[in-house]
Amino acid sequence: MFRCRRLLLVILALCASPLFAQDLENLQIHGFATQGFLFTSNNNYLTMKSSSGSLQWTEGALNMTDPLSDHLRVGMQLHMYQMGELGGPNVLIDWALGDYKISDQLGFRAGKVKVPLGLFNDSQDVDSLFVWILPPQGCYQVDNRDFNLALLGGEVYGELDLGRKGSVGYRGYLGENRLDENGGYMLQLYSYGFTFPTPPSGRIFGGDLRWNTPWKPLTVGSSLQYQSLDGEGTEGNVHLPPAFLQTYYAQWSKGRLELSAEYWRAQMTPMLLTEGLTMQITYDQRSWYPMVTYQLTKKLHLGTYYSHYVNQAADTSDPQNYAKDWAVSGRYNFNSNIYGKIEGHFLHGTGLGYYAQQNPDGLKPDTRMLAARIGFAF
Amino acid sequence: MKVTIHTSLMALAILLLPGVMRAQDVLIVVSRTSSISEISEAQLREIFTGTRSHFNNGTRAFPVLLKGGPVHEVFLRRHIGDTPDEYRVRWRRAVFTGQGSMPKEFASEAAMLDFIAATPGAIGYVSRIPDPDAIKIVIISGR
Numbered sequence: 001m002f003r004c005r006r007l008l009l010v011i012l013a014l015c016a017s018p019l020f021a022q023d024l025e026n027l028q029i030h031g032f033a034t035q036g037f038l039f040t041s042n043n044n045y046l047t048m049k050s051s052s053g054s055l056q057w058t059e060g061a062l063n064m065t066d067p068l069s070d071h072l073r074v075g076m077q078l079h080m081y082q083m084g085e086l087g088g089p090n091v092l093i094d095w096a097l098g099d100y101k102i103s104d105q106l107g108f109r110a111g112k113v114k115v116p117l118g119l120f121n122d123s124q125d126v127d128s129l130f131v132w133i134l135p136p137q138g139c140y141q142v143d144n145r146d147f148n149l150a151l152l153g154g155e156v157y158g159e160l161d162l163g164r165k166g167s168v169g170y171r172g173y174l175g176e177n178r179l180d181e182n183g184g185y186m187l188q189l190y191s192y193g194f195t196f197p198t199p200p201s202g203r204i205f206g207g208d209l210r211w212n213t214p215w216k217p218l219t220v221g222s223s224l225q226y227q228s229l230d231g232e233g234t235e236g237n238v239h240l241p242p243a244f245l246q247t248y249y250a251q252w253s254k255g256r257l258e259l260s261a262e263y264w265r266a267q268m269t270p271m272l273l274t275e276g277l278t279m280q281i282t283y284d285q286r287s288w289y290p291m292v293t294y295q296l297t298k299k300l301h302l303g304t305y306y307s308h309y310v311n312q313a314a315d316t317s318d319p320q321n322y323a324k325d326w327a328v329s330g331r332y333n334f335n336s337n338i339y340g341k342i343e344g345h346f347l348h349g350t351g352l353g354y355y356a357q358q359n360p361d362g363l364k365p366d367t368r369m370l371a372a373r374i375g376f377a378f
Numbered sequence: 379m380k381v382t383i384h385t386s387l388m389a390l391a392i393l394l395l396p397g398v399m400r401a402q403d404v405l406i407v408v409s410r411t412s413s414i415s416e417i418s419e420a421q422l423r424e425i426f427t428g429t430r431s432h433f434n435n436g437t438r439a440f441p442v443l444l445k446g447g448p449v450h451e452v453f454l455r456r457h458i459g460d461t462p463d464e465y466r467v468r469w470r471r472a473v474f475t476g477q478g479s480m481p482k483e484f485a486s487e488a489a490m491l492d493f494i495a496a497t498p499g500a501i502g503y504v505s506r507i508p509d510p511d512a513i514k515i516v517i518i519s520g521r
Contacts (some may be wrong), residue, residue: 028480030473065479075476095476104430112501114475126474129467159429167429299463336446336466378472 019343031062032377034127036083041368043165043350044358046143047084047187050369057373058082059127061094073099079125084358086143088182094125095150101160116171116208117148117223118247118262125149128377131293131303132329133343135353138287138309139247139264143184148227151175151204164278166214169221172207179229184355192272193235200231200238206245217254223247229270236274243268258297263288284313293329309352319365323351338376345369384391404453404503406516409495413437413512417501422457425501427468428478433499442490442502449487453503457518 011039036057038050048054058081065075079094081087097111114122123129134142153175160168178201179185186199206225213220224247227238249262264287272279286309295304307325314321329343347367354363406422408414414433417425424430424451426441433439444450454460460468472478484490486502494500495512507513 026407026479026482028473030470030480032474061474063474063476065473065476068481073479075479077476097476099476102429104432109476114477122475122477123471126470129471129474169429295461295463298463333463336462 004075027064027066027230029062029064029374030378031060032126032375033060034058034373034375036133036371036373039370042364043189043354043367045347045367045369046353047086047184047358049084049354049358054084056082056084059125061126063094071101072220073101075099081125083143085187085355086182090182092146093212105158105160105245108154109157112150112152113155113173113175114150115148115173115177115204115225116207117225117245118264119221119260121148121223121250122150125261127373128339131301131331131341132243132305133371133373134327134345135326136262136287136289136305136307137325138289138307138323139262141184141352143187143353144180146180146183147177147185151177153204157326166216167212169210169212170207172205174205175203176201177204177227178202179231187355187357189233189238193232194236194238194272195232196233198231198236200229200240202227202229202240203242204228214289218250218252220250222249236272239271239273240268241271258293260291261289280353282313285310286310299333301331301333303331311350311351319349319351320363321351322349323353324348337378339374341371341373341375343371343373403505404449404456405505405507406457406501406503406518407491407494407507407513408501408516409498410510410512410514411498412514414501414516415514416517416519419457419518420520422501422518423459426473426481427457437500439495440500442493442500443481443483444487444490444503445483445485449503449505457503 018236032112033053037055038048038057039053040050044050048056050096061077061079063075063077065073067073076096077094078091080089080091082089093112095112095114097109097113099107099109101107101263116122118139120135120140123136124145153173155171155173157171159181163170177313179199181199204225204227206223208221208223210221225245226242227245228242231238243266245266247262247264251260266283266285268283270281289305289307290305291305293301295301305327308315310322316322326346327343329341331339331341333339347369350363413435414437421430421434425439431439443497454462454465458465469480473480476482484493490502491513495504507515
């Protein structure tokens, strides 16, 4: 971990010196800020007191990028989020990298780089890109997203022209990531009585292949990932042997209509180790969703999706082992920078997004939710 | 009198029509010093969506944009297949995930043309060319 941090510092230092040496004419600064609201009929969701209506969801980011030469670009994005008990006022480095592009077919990024996983993993924390407020939670769990959003390490990427067969974009990565100190996984570990001087971390590697088919609006692809995790806690240790995650996706967009679908499968066996006791939990998580968005007018977008999650390794009739969600979304762009969204959710099952601390009286299997969000991006 | 009014209105319409048509015409332009004189529709799209960074002859390509307006909208619709909103989201996705930097934007065609004239590899779009000595039109092939 320290080696990775040192590597990141060296990269930033190397990149920063020419940055100051040149004029800042090409320096770009972009950012966004959002405020969300959740109201649920039953159960408190995502650590918010949502059954009473909660505004405790604020996010913001600011980034700077500068092309230092034809081939080299550097940049960094700072990010903060507060979602109920998750996140906090601390500003985190979302990504910070040097990007050396030899050609369109081959480039390298090093530092803290975003992880390509499925259609939206690397962009899921950028609200202004999407019609919906919450992405399909079966695949993109907002309370745990910071764990898998970025890694400290490197990435190789490129786009290969296949002529009449379209093109293939590829990304392969290797590095290390760690649990978000204020994220959902850590909150769960705290609830088991575990505390860690430093959050558990581990090796991660994987890749993404994306075929832009000759049937122009259609893109299909797949991402694979291996992830291990270890943490030494005061009360015990956590150990995740290499876990395998696979995703398959397709996206079709033409004119005002966009269709997307994904299938995810994650197999893992995390272990909690205390003196004289080993607790092992087996997961075989399967998630999928179909999604439709449609631009009704120049400023109004509508969308709907059905998200399905089930832990196939457990009793699939028990609501705590599945989460099904039908969502209907609307987004209105007031101008090119300011937008508002509203979204209805029909949630069934309690497998994702619920925490015992915020639901001390237990959980009901069904929840209706109304979400709203306003945002500003430049 | 009626005839005079109708005739005047028709004359006005005829006078205005070329202006409207000009506003919807989009010329793809590069610096006069550039060796690029022709580009395929697919390559143009790839350059403006960030998937291609060089012209066929190996020269680095720098796409530049207008901040808005009818010429910008027509260019995006005709050559990229995006609305301005879709195009902005496309680039914001790259910018906020660390995968790219937005093309340079200009508030007016005059400012864009000044930049293109002075920047080898810059490629943009305008409704007309006031100074053919500094700028040349690129022919789009494979339409």
